[in-house]
Amino acid sequence: MADFATLDELKGRLDWTLDADEERIATASLEDASDLARAYAGRDWEPVTAAPRLVRTMVLKACKRYMNNPSGFTQSRAGDETLAWNDDAGEDAGTVYFTKDEQDMLANLGGRRAGLVSAGVTAWNSNIRRYRSRRSWRSGNDLPAGFVPAGSGKDVPFFGDEVEPW
Structure with a gap:
C-alpha cells in the first residue's frame, strides 16, 4: 500500500x-x-x-x-545534560x-460516524399478521402486529401504535 x-x-x-x-x-x-x-x-x-x-x-x-x-x-536541559520522560x-x-x-x-x-442508531426489532420466528384491536386505539383501524412465541405454547401479541405504543 x-x-x-x-x-x-x-x-x-x-x-x-x-x-x-x-x-x-x-x-x-x-x-x-x-x-x-x-x-x-x-x-x-x-x-x-x-x-x-x-x-x-x-x-x-x-x-x-x-x-x-x-x-x-x-x-530536557542543556546544562548537566538532564533528559526525562514519563508515563504522562x-x-x-x-x-x-x-x-x-x-x-x-x-x-x-472514513465514514465512521459516532452516535446513536435506531433499529427496528422483531422477534425471531414471529408471525406478522394483521390484528384488530378490541380497544379502538385509532377508531378501529387495523394495527400491524407480530406474535411472539411464548414458553406456554401460546403466541403473545407484539404490536405498536404510532400514537400510543402500548
Missing part, C-alpha cells in the same frame, strides 16, 4: 536537513502513520490520491511530531500517533 505523504513533503515541514539514518526513520514513520490513518478511518482509499487532503495533512503532522521528538522526552505522555510517547481529535476526524473522513 502506498503512503498518504512522501518523504519530500515531510522534509519540507522539518526545520533541519535529514541525514541518511533520519531519512530511514522518517520513511518508516510515514508508513506507520499511513497504516494508522487507514485503521482509524476504517477504510483505504485507492489510489491514495483519492483520499481527502486532510488525511495527508494529518499523516504529515503526526510524522513531524514524531521526528521532532523520537524518544518521547518530556523534559501515555503509551504513544516515542511513537507515531494521532491525537484523540485527529482519530475522531479520521473516523469521520
Whole structure:
C-alpha cells in the first residue's frame, strides 16, 4: 500500500536537513502513520490520491511530531545534560500517533460516524399478521402486529401504535 505523504513533503515541514539514518526513520514513520490513518478511518482509499487532503495533512503532522521528538522526552536541559520522560505522555510517547481529535476526524473522513442508531426489532420466528384491536386505539383501524412465541405454547401479541405504543 502506498503512503498518504512522501518523504519530500515531510522534509519540507522539518526545520533541519535529514541525514541518511533520519531519512530511514522518517520513511518508516510515514508508513506507520499511513497504516494508522487507514485503521482509524476504517477504510483505504485507492489510489491514495483519492483520499481527502486532510488525511495527508494529518499523516504529515503526526510524522513531524514524531521526528521532532523520537524518544518521547518530556523534559530536557542543556546544562548537566538532564533528559526525562514519563508515563504522562501515555503509551504513544516515542511513537507515531494521532491525537484523540485527529482519530475522531479520521473516523469521520472514513465514514465512521459516532452516535446513536435506531433499529427496528422483531422477534425471531414471529408471525406478522394483521390484528384488530378490541380497544379502538385509532377508531378501529387495523394495527400491524407480530406474535411472539411464548414458553406456554401460546403466541403473545407484539404490536405498536404510532400514537400510543402500548
